[in-house]
Amino acid sequence: MSASAKGSVTITLDGSNKSTRLPLLSGTVGPDVFDIRKMYADLGVFTYDPGYGATASCDSSITYIDGDAGILLYRGYPIEQLAEQSRFLEVCYLLLNGDLPTASEYRNFELGVMRHNMLHEQIRTFYNGFRRDAHPMAVMCGVVGALSAFYHDNLDVRDTESRRIAAFRLIAKVPTIAAWAHKYSAGQPFVYPRNDLTYAENFLYMFHAVPTEEYKINPVLSKAMDLILILHADHEQNASTSTVRLAGSTGANPFACIAAGIASLWGPAHGGANEAVLKMLAEIGHTRNIKAFLDDVKDKDNQTKLMGFGHRVYKNYDPRAKIIQKACHDVLAELGIKDDPLLDLAMELEKIALSDPYFVDRKLYPNVDFYSGIILKAMGFPTSMFTALFAVARTVGWVSQWTEMMEDPQQRIGRPRQLYTGAPRRDYVPVSQRG
Ligand code: CMC
Numbered sequence: 441m442s443a444s445a446k447g448s449v450t451i452t453l454d455g456s457n458k459s460t461r462l463p464l465l466s467g468t469v470g471p472d473v474f475d476i477r478k479m480y481a482d483l484g485v486f487t488y489d490p491g492y493g494a495t496a497s498c499d500s501s502i503t504y505i506d507g508d509a510g511i512l513l514y515r516g517y518p519i520e521q522l523a524e525q526s527r528f529l530e531v532c533y534l535l536l537n538g539d540l541p542t543a544s545e546y547r548n549f550e551l552g553v554m555r556h557n558m559l560h561e562q563i564r565t566f567y568n569g570f571r572r573d574a575h576p577m578a579v580m581c582g583v584v585g586a587l588s589a590f591y592h593d594n595l596d597v598r599d600t601e602s603r604r605i606a607a608f609r610l611i612a613k614v615p616t617i618a619a620w621a622h623k624y625s626a627g628q629p630f631v632y633p634r635n636d637l638t639y640a641e642n643f644l645y646m647f648h649a650v651p652t653e654e655y656k657i658n659p660v661l662s663k664a665m666d667l668i669l670i671l672h673a674d675h676e677q678n679a680s681t682s683t684v685r686l687a688g689s690t691g692a693n694p695f696a697c698i699a700a701g702i703a704s705l706w707g708p709a710h711g712g713a714n715e716a717v718l719k720m721l722a723e724i725g726h727t728r729n730i731k732a733f734l735d736d737v738k739d740k741d742n743q744t745k746l747m748g749f750g751h752r753v754y755k756n757y758d759p760r761a762k763i764i765q766k767a768c769h770d771v772l773a774e775l776g777i778k779d780d781p782l783l784d785l786a787m788e789l790e791k792i793a794l795s796d797p798y799f800v801d802r803k804l805y806p807n808v809d810f811y812s813g814i815i816l817k818a819m820g821f822p823t824s825m826f827t828a829l830f831a832v833a834r835t836v837g838w839v840s841q842w843t844e845m846m847e848d849p850q851q852r853i854g855r856p857r858q859l860y861t862g863a864p865r866r867d868y869v870p871v872s873q874r875g
Pocket residue numbers: 678708709710711712713737744745746747748749750751752753802804807808809
């Protein structure tokens with residue numbers, strides 16, 4: 441479905457006789473946008489929107505967010521229904537292809553993805569170049585970027601089949617790369633993937649198994665893993681996805697573009713927030729310290745943020761946070777953890793923040809990262825791996841968005857403009873003449 445013209449907006453420059461009529465475009469749902477592409481030609485001015493708070497960078501039919509209502513749809517399907525009834529690889533198919541698969545399409549897709557999950561043996565040697573204590577996201581950036589050296593000469597980004605195989609390879613290999621990043625830091629042998637397991641089970645197996653004993657898949661944990669993957673799979677034009685699109689718009693190798701996305705995800709304002717939440721909870725330590733912590737957060741002279749709260753688009757509860765909070769209770773119950781002090785602390789922190797005018801007035805609610813770290817910790821993942829797990833899940837979103845962009849006949853290089861505030865033209869003065 442493409443955007444349709446709904447009307448127009450006329451802009452007249454004050455104090456001049458210049459004006460332009462810009463088309464007003466409607467998507468299927470969500471606010472209309474006006475198309476400013478001919479504004480510079482007609483008026484000689486650009487728009488100014490640092491942080492892109494009011495700018496649609498592309499049209500897309502993959503994911504829709506209604507931030508005021510707290511709604512998230514993948515290809516039109518509510519996240520709650522997918523979380524309850526679907527599986528991660530089915531969601532991958534949906535994101536990549538636009539519709540849910542038939543049973544045979546699903547089987548072929550699963551086989552197609554899983555048979556790409558091994559890494560070239562030469563890639564093993566890359567790990568030895570990293571310090572043992574390297575952050576897993578640093579390793580992910582390096583090793584995923586290095587895949588471009590293995591898949592470059594025969595990869596034509598303008599060819600549909602080349603793009604399809606690159607997508608399969610990325611979705612299949614990124615979990616192996618992440619699990620091995622952990623194994624390398626733990627000093628344990630790398631565990632090779634197994635195709636008799638589901639995607640989520642295989643990841644848990646590669647991550648946790650050791651050669652000395654049989655690894656038994658806990659169905660509760662594999663279901664939780666699958667859920668976490670579904671919830672993080674895509675989120676429209678966020679920072680890392682926009683990074684992938686921008687890098688890809690130059691025609692760059694897709695493995696290198698996904699490495700760029702991983703770098704962008706790492707920051708604490710984005711995917712790094714799940715790790716930052718756990719560090720924050722550890723620092724708060726006890727419910728009696730919540731008030732003092734929130735006073736710091738509200739103090740304008742202080743840089744402290746309530747991590748896992750707030751979102752550029754959601755001005756309501758992030759629907760993913762609701763689902764993860766419930767899953768936290770289920771997983772902890774299944775693992776026999778009756779009282780988790782971290783979960784108790786997080787829930788009390790949420791309760792106090794949501795009744796505090798600072799957060800209420802700014803419409804700051806828990807986002808996906810507020811509870812995800814608690815569940816990941818209970819599942820045995822070290823804190824430093826949390827953002828790498830986010831990257832594993834988001835890879836399908838990145839490749840779906842990259843594919844959509846590459847298939848767009850109007851695709852051109854992404855190249856924002858600027859409002860220049862530096863020195864106007866001036867002449868060079870030799871050092872001997874500078875006062
Ligand atoms: N704690 C305290 N104050 C906050 C927070 C927060 N977490 N988030 C926003 N604010 C304040 C902000 O200081 C500003 O106040 P004022 O109007 O007085 O200047 C107001 O709320 C509006 O915030 P903003 O900075 O304009 O919002 P933004 O859209 O630029 O930033 C955000 C969004 C997610 C980067 C920010 O809310 C944040 O840093 N949150 C904490 C980090 C986090 O949890 N990130 C995960 C996001 S969801 C998953 C993902 O994207 O990967």
